[in-house]
Amino acid sequence: MRIRGIVRASAHLRQAHFSSSAAVPRTKLFINGQFVDSETSEWIDVHNPATNEVIGIVPQATQSEMEAAVNACQRTFPAWSETSILNRQQIFLRYQQLIKDNLKEVARLITLEQGKTLADAEGDVFRGLQVVEHACSVTSLMLGETLSSLTKDMDTFTFRLPLGVCAGIAPFNFPAMIPLWMFPMAMVCGNTYLMKPSERVPGATMFLVQLLQDAGVPDGTINIIHGQHAAVNFICDHPAIRAISFVGSNQAGEYIYDRGSRNGKRVQSNMGAKNHGVVMPDANKENTLNQLVGAAFGAAGQRCMALSTAVLVGEAKQWLPELVEKAKKLQVNAGDQPGADLGPLISPAAKDRVCSLVESGVREGATLLLDGRDVNVKGFENGNFVGPTILANVQPHMTCYKEEIFGPVLVILEADTLDDALKIVNSNPYGNGTAIFTTNGATARKYTHLVDVGQVGVNVPIPVPLPMFSFTGSRASFRGDTNFYGKQGVHFYTQLKTVTSQWKEEDSTLTSPAVVMPT
Numbered sequence: 001m002r003i004r005g006i007v008r009a010s011a012h013l014r015q016a017h018f019s020s021s022a023a024v025p026r027t028k029l030f031i032n033g034q035f036v037d038s039e040t041s042e043w044i045d046v047h048n049p050a051t052n053e054v055i056g057i058v059p060q061a062t063q064s065e066m067e068a069a070v071n072a073c074q075r076t077f078p079a080w081s082e083t084s085i086l087n088r089q090q091i092f093l094r095y096q097q098l099i100k101d102n103l104k105e106v107a108r109l110i111t112l113e114q115g116k117t118l119a120d121a122e123g124d125v126f127r128g129l130q131v132v133e134h135a136c137s138v139t140s141l142m143l144g145e146t147l148s149s150l151t152k153d154m155d156t157f158t159f160r161l162p163l164g165v166c167a168g169i170a171p172f173n174f175p176a177m178i179p180l181w182m183f184p185m186a187m188v189c190g191n192t193y194l195m196k197p198s199e200r201v202p203g204a205t206m207f208l209v210q211l212l213q214d215a216g217v218p219d220g221t222i223n224i225i226h227g228q229h230a231a232v233n234f235i236c237d238h239p240a241i242r243a244i245s246f247v248g249s250n251q252a253g254e255y256i257y258d259r260g261s262r263n264g265k266r267v268q269s270n271m272g273a274k275n276h277g278v279v280m281p282d283a284n285k286e287n288t289l290n291q292l293v294g295a296a297f298g299a300a301g302q303r304c305m306a307l308s309t310a311v312l313v314g315e316a317k318q319w320l321p322e323l324v325e326k327a328k329k330l331q332v333n334a335g336d337q338p339g340a341d342l343g344p345l346i347s348p349a350a351k352d353r354v355c356s357l358v359e360s361g362v363r364e365g366a367t368l369l370l371d372g373r374d375v376n377v378k379g380f381e382n383g384n385f386v387g388p389t390i391l392a393n394v395q396p397h398m399t400c401y402k403e404e405i406f407g408p409v410l411v412i413l414e415a416d417t418l419d420d421a422l423k424i425v426n427s428n429p430y431g432n433g434t435a436i437f438t439t440n441g442a443t444a445r446k447y448t449h450l451v452d453v454g455q456v457g458v459n460v461p462i463p464v465p466l467p468m469f470s471f472t473g474s475r476a477s478f479r480g481d482t483n484f485y486g487k488q489g490v491h492f493y494t495q496l497k498t499v500t501s502q503w504k505e506e507d508s509t510l511t512s513p514a515v516v517m518p519t
């Protein structure tokens with residue numbers, strides 16, 4: 001019965017995303033356990049970034065639809081939070097298996113709507129799946145603390161309890177992984193959830209929620225709304241919503257942090273980045289250059305942890321020609337084509353923005369060593385493709401250095417010493433990720449200790465922590481005080497209740513009122 005549900009959903013989604021009929025497929029809302037048609041008159045186009053064909057439309061949910069979704073979350077919270085933790089754990093154990101079983105299908109939807117290569121899309125689902133697997137350890141993660149005999153016959157213990165209704169707002173670049181950072185952690189802890197996927201890539205979330213329903217979550221405990229600003233404002237303002245998880249740009253993330261926290265909610269905002277790879281002259285050259293190229297251009301640079309800036313120290317400056325040669329060899333193609341290393345950017349506007357930032361670099365005095373702006377992808381001439389692009393001699397005051405480019409563009413700065421490199425990295429406002437490439441342990445240690453960035457790789461270009469840790473971007477890349485997933489994620493989605501109890505022996509009954517503060 002359950003399996004039939006999945007097959008039906010999969011067929012429905014296939015139809016929804018691949019039909020080329022004149023009537024464009026419409027993405028549904030998910031409210032109270034039902035996929036429902038929106039009654040809105042405002043719709044947003046979803047494109048295949050490799051062709052720019054419209055492959056579906058997404059509703060801007062109406063006020064009453066959003067109310068219905070949050071009401072379902074509110075109504076189901078008492079029963080869901082009282083469901084035994086072992087039952088919730090069992091549901092998520094089934095969920096992780098269903099995601100594994102359907103991983104390729106979800107990846108295919110990601111490639112279609114987001115553009116990344118199929119292999120990379122599978123990685124997107126897999127990294128989200130790992131969070132679900134970790135969520136299944138909830139029985140350990142939610143343990144409280146106890147202390148016995150604080151005073152005579154008195155013990156204190158804490159419970160970690162769910163908050164209530166929580167909400168998530170996701171970006172376009174990881175259509176599976178980032179939603180999976182959000183609702184599984186929240187729900188396994190006993191919260192109910194309102195999810196707003198990116199309006200540009202709704203398909204993966206819709207599929208993942210169908211799988212969650214098939215895993216056995218009660219109707220109404222997870223609800224999906226679609227939209228842009230009105231949906232975001234609704235989430236920031238609704239009094240029933242206790243916590244908001246946001247991942248996306250600084251513009252949206254700062255706004256949501258401010259508006260949500262002004263309304264008394266917990267907010268965690270993971271935002272933009274400018275990640276530096278510091279290349280020491282003693283590094284393993286072949287390894288380092290391959291890692292740099294992979295981390296700068298993979299996913300067309302549309303990763304918040306893309307290594308978009310290289311700082312070449314001392315003699316490492318001589319490696320530029322080899323770096324360019326390696327980058328040239330990457331194949332730019334539609335994500336579902338064999339051999340593709342990087343796919344298109346998400347939209348024509350994103351392509352224009354990337355191209356104009358490259359142009360600004362040239363205008364401001366950088367050297368364009370590799371120009372991917374006119375890349376021609378046979379059979380996909382209307383796609384938003386930009387090939388690997390390398391700007392050298394970049395200075396910190398240049399626009400191409402100050403702005404997050406979010407495209408396949410590597411900007412290169414030079415430094416004479418490790419200290420100079422550290423100064424550059426620490427002067428940049430972002431603190432999402434960084435890497436150092438070296439064979440010297442003391443150099444690596446100095447860098448990891450002195451760099452003011454939340455996630456550091458030593459010979460690891462994209463140091464995204466696995467879910468038993470947390471995603472710890474810092475400075476301008478993060479607002480809030482509790483991070484995503486891992487123990488931090490559990491803390492974000494729970495609150496403590498502390499119980500102090502005293503069970504006295506009969507013969508030690510108080511003989512008079514205790515009016516003084518107990519000490």
Ligand code: NAD
Nearest residue numbers: 169170171172197198228232248249252270271272273304
């Ligand atoms: P985005 O900010 O445009 O969109 C993210 C979400 O916010 C979407 O659901 C969108 O509907 C909503 N939104 C967009 N603009 C808004 C506005 N002005 N007011 C209110 N809501 C708004 O981000 P994106 O383009 O989808 O994603 C790319 C950005 O996300 C990059 O900056 C990237 O670095 C960042 N990102 C960060 C992380 C991280 O963990 N630090 C991870 C992935 C992506």
